[in-house]
Amino acid sequence: MDAGPVEILISAILVVGGFFALVGSWGLARMPTLMTRLHGPTKVTTLGVGSCLIASMIYFPAMQGTFSAHELLITLFLFLTAPITANMIAKAHLHRQKRGLDAEPMDGIADSLPESGVGTGWATFAGRLTEPSDPPR
Amino acid sequence: MIKKLLPHPALTVTLIVVWMLLANQITLGGFVLGVIIGIILPILTSPFWPDRPRVRFGPATWFYLALVLWDIVTASFQIALIVLFRRSKDLRPAWLVVPLDVRSPEAITMLAGTISMTPGTVSCDVSACGRALLVHALDTPDPEAEVARIKRRYEARLKRIFV
Numbered sequence: 001m002d003a004g005p006v007e008i009l010i011s012a013i014l015v016v017g018g019f020f021a022l023v024g025s026w027g028l029a030r031m032p033t034l035m036t037r038l039h040g041p042t043k044v045t046t047l048g049v050g051s052c053l054i055a056s057m058i059y060f061p062a063m064q065g066t067f068s069a070h071e072l073l074i075t076l077f078l079f080l081t082a083p084i085t086a087n088m089i090a091k092a093h094l095h096r097q098k099r100g101l102d103a104e105p106m107d108g109i110a111d112s113l114p115e116s117g118v119g120t121g122w123a124t125f126a127g128r129l130t131e132p133s134d135p136p137r
Numbered sequence: 138m139i140k141k142l143l144p145h146p147a148l149t150v151t152l153i154v155v156w157m158l159l160a161n162q163i164t165l166g167g168f169v170l171g172v173i174i175g176i177i178l179p180i181l182t183s184p185f186w187p188d189r190p191r192v193r194f195g196p197a198t199w200f201y202l203a204l205v206l207w208d209i210v211t212a213s214f215q216i217a218l219i220v221l222f223r224r225s226k227d228l229r230p231a232w233l234v235v236p237l238d239v240r241s242p243e244a245i246t247m248l249a250g251t252i253s254m255t256p257g258t259v260s261c262d263v264s265a266c267g268r269a270l271l272v273h274a275l276d277t278p279d280p281e282a283e284v285a286r287i288k289r290r291y292e293a294r295l296k297r298i299f300v
Binding site for chain 2: 033073080086094
């Protein structure tokens with residue numbers, strides 16, 4: 001079967017997307033601390049998934065003559081959920097580090113986390129840090 | 138009357154568009170169902186939105202979306218380069234504190250989401266009073282310049298969208 005220019009374009013986009021997804025996952029595996037690990041999946045993998053969605057959006061109208069809008073929705077939901085997931089992981093990490101639940105200190109959270117500088121503390125620790133004797137569960 | 142029926146017009150339009158996209162075909166029946174959902178849901182959820190944000194849909198909004206999309210693409214290349222070629226001990230991670238000028242929770246949420254999706258930064262926390270963001274940067278030689286960049290590039294534009 002001949003590969004038309006559209007097929008080559010779609011394949012190229014898929015390969016690029018796969019490459020970025022791989023790099024994002026590799027970043028998750030090789031970075032030294034949890035906070036630095038968060039950066040790969042939030043950004044690079046987004047582009048990887050986005051490339052696959054773009055390829056799909058070209059493939060269906062060009063090859064099968066049908067239009068599918070689900071890719072746009074996937075992009076929308078991805079953009080909504082990725083920052084929130086990263087935020088929840090970061091907050092859980094802040095808690096575990098501040099209360100000494102993790103064996104090794106990471107990211108300078110326990111000793112050198114900057115103050116907010118606006119009068120009140122960070123919301124994650126609001127009403128929590130006053131009781132450092134809280135037993136770990 | 139119209140205010141009571143459509144307490145949140147932007148949400149109504151969003152719901153109709155998302156519903157049509159989910160159905161994946163343009164039919165009259167689908168549109169009618171979308172309109173019904175788009176009218177009922179904002180009324181049911183209006184107690185959750187006591188202070189509705191006033192959002193300006195203009196060129197500034199579309200420009201902001203395009204800017205963020207572009208930054209996500211460039212961010213991916215930057216992070217990919219760091220992941221592939223930078224040794225772990227040469228990384229310069231830092232905590233940044235971004236003092237906020239925007240006040241509405243929706244604008245702060247947008248800013249935090251933008252920070253998480255764009256070059257080398259993940260927003261982690263907000264101060265209890267909502268006047269500062271805690272941001273982690275993967276690799277910054279100059280934390281203060283990074284904070285200034287976030288304020289100039291994103292927050293200044295968001296201030297013009299959320300009035």
